[in-house]
Amino acid sequence: MREVAVIGIGQTKIGEHWDQSLRDLAGQAIQAAMMDAQREEADALYIGNMMSSTANHQQHLGAYIADWAGLKNIEAYRIESACSSGAASFRTGFMAVASGEVECAVVVGVEKMTDSPAGEITAALATAAEADWEVDQGVSFVALNALVMKRYMHEHGWKHQDFAQFSINAHANARNNPFARFHDTLSLEAYEKGPMIADPINVFDASPMGDGAAAVVLVPADSIHASSRPRIVIAGSGSATDTIAAHDRRAPTWLSAAEISVKHAYSQAGIGPGDIDLFEYHDAFTIMATLSLEACGLYERGQGPRAALDNDISLTGKIPVATMGGLKARGHPVGATGLYQVVEVVQQLRGEAGENQVADAKIGMTQNIGGSGSNIVTHILRRV
């Protein structure tokens, strides 16, 4: 299997882009990534997107976006796996280039959520859960996560405020990220007083939706000419599923799919949890941040909140996370999130993260979670 390198990155600001369509956003991210890669052509375009059929009344994004972005006639199609659509499309691009079938792949994640009434978006997000045995019983996606968080707090004896630093850290890091949705700091007091959504998840435990797109350009590593710019390769890639319904799992408070996908990625990269310099995790909710840290072997089972309490997660801590704001403060345009994570890791590994630079970052990990832990895709990138 030939090694694959990320040679271009691009992203739009996340926000409520009333004056831009789905393809405007995707086109901007693609153009930025192509310019960054100094390429004018590509052989394939893989698109991560969850909800264009309902939120934008448009499917067939392959032809729709390739055409708009000037990538005429190339292979192009969409990959969907709920909130992990972005990472699944990145993995598709990785395998396409690794196989030898594609020489230059562009992967873009895009979502345009704010045009639709909030109720429609809540319903669209719920299609990531089990239609018959979860959604039709009236449970929303936040409520599913709240059930998991409540159970976790009960099993391991943590209090709500023990999770605070996950969100405070994310907001602190987003301040220096011009592409982030939020730029305001979060205090412990504000966190504790946040309006409740689904007990115990309040508004500051949850990530905001938004419109946005992020893109990368992939080529075989051995095709890159020598240059002064650091070379970033995909060292590990893993993808796994769990039961779609949370209640079907032996332990809803343990992310089996994360454990399986990260083990594959560690093994492929020839590293272990101690070698990770930064981790762009899937902090859609503070409970998911916690469970992800545990499943990746960074904390013992039931001890994830220690990362927050000890502030190991800051830019100078043991395991920096959400270095550009994470889902919590950079924002979570669902199908695009997996690509934002990759773009941010590349920024860090190149030394282009500005005020938020993690010192001498050589190995970065991303983890993108679809559903209530039912589809999890992990990547490890390395500066070589």
Added chain:
Amino acid sequence: MREVAVIGIGQTKIGEHWDQSLRDLAGQAIQAAMMDAQREEADALYIGNMMSSTANHQQHLGAYIADWAGLKNIEAYRIESACSSGAASFRTGFMAVASGEVECAVVVGVEKMTDSPAGEITAALATAAEADWEVDQGVSFVALNALVMKRYMHEHGWKHQDFAQFSINAHANARNNPFARFHDTLSLEAYEKGPMIADPINVFDASPMGDGAAAVVLVPADSIHASSRPRIVIAGSGSATDTIAAHDRRAPTWLSAAEISVKHAYSQAGIGPGDIDLFEYHDAFTIMATLSLEACGLYERGQGPRAALDNDISLTGKIPVATMGGLKARGHPVGATGLYQVVEVVQQLRGEAGENQVADAKIGMTQNIGGSGSNIVTHILRRV
């Protein structure tokens, strides 16, 4: 790039399956393919589906179907490119196994269309066209094809009845296919008197929707043990796009995306149009059958209807097509169609096509078309 073999096939009958859900259908096709392959486990599941978000209020089919099919914890996600979703997912599986990242991939195409009111399905199908400049102007998907057909008849001087044999042949072949939706013959007189849908397309120029699923199992060719069963490999795979809006094309009556994808597939397989023993083409409408034959180099530009008039397309003709009924009579459950095509070619190459067997078939081709020609995926399979 390592060679990839198809070692298992499975399919459900196409029809109105009121008593079966989307995952029932997918699960049956997967189980049949796994049993045919004599495998109990797989490493990845790729799913071709277009409209589950609207027709079934369920996305995230990766976890949804893997879980149901007993393929616990494996990688699983959905690929969407309108009516070519099936072939795009097949290509994803091909590249995944070819890359060395996946050892055994299951690919399933599934669509459940008949639970929803016809108007909703027409609207869902329209999301394959351009939302702003085609759909919002009121043009349905049939109407788009009618515009292309009318133009083609005008440019090249063909009459409506010149296309009849495409449909008559499809219905004749479907009679012996137990999985086909229709089993009745079609006469020239009936074809000519068919109720008009969008002039010049009448009901007998158009393929029926339906519920159905088809699946294959893919492994590296060099991993197959010697057996008495013929070995079927993927000799060529090509995928290309065109502008999503038909009016943006220089010539709406020429399938550029088909030409590009088939050229790539021919080149990879080291063959030309004259080497094809049978062709499972995308006869969603008789005009698409015509244009596909031309773009693949089987007929001169403007001469596609000769295939029908000379009946070159029968099971004993120069280029047998739709050998198990095609989209026209086997049926067209959109996201599943690309997999039905592959399954049928494998049946032919193995010599398992019964009454419809094409004598000594060694090389078979499939072509799956998304949108009005905007996304076209071609595969060549070979018995080795």
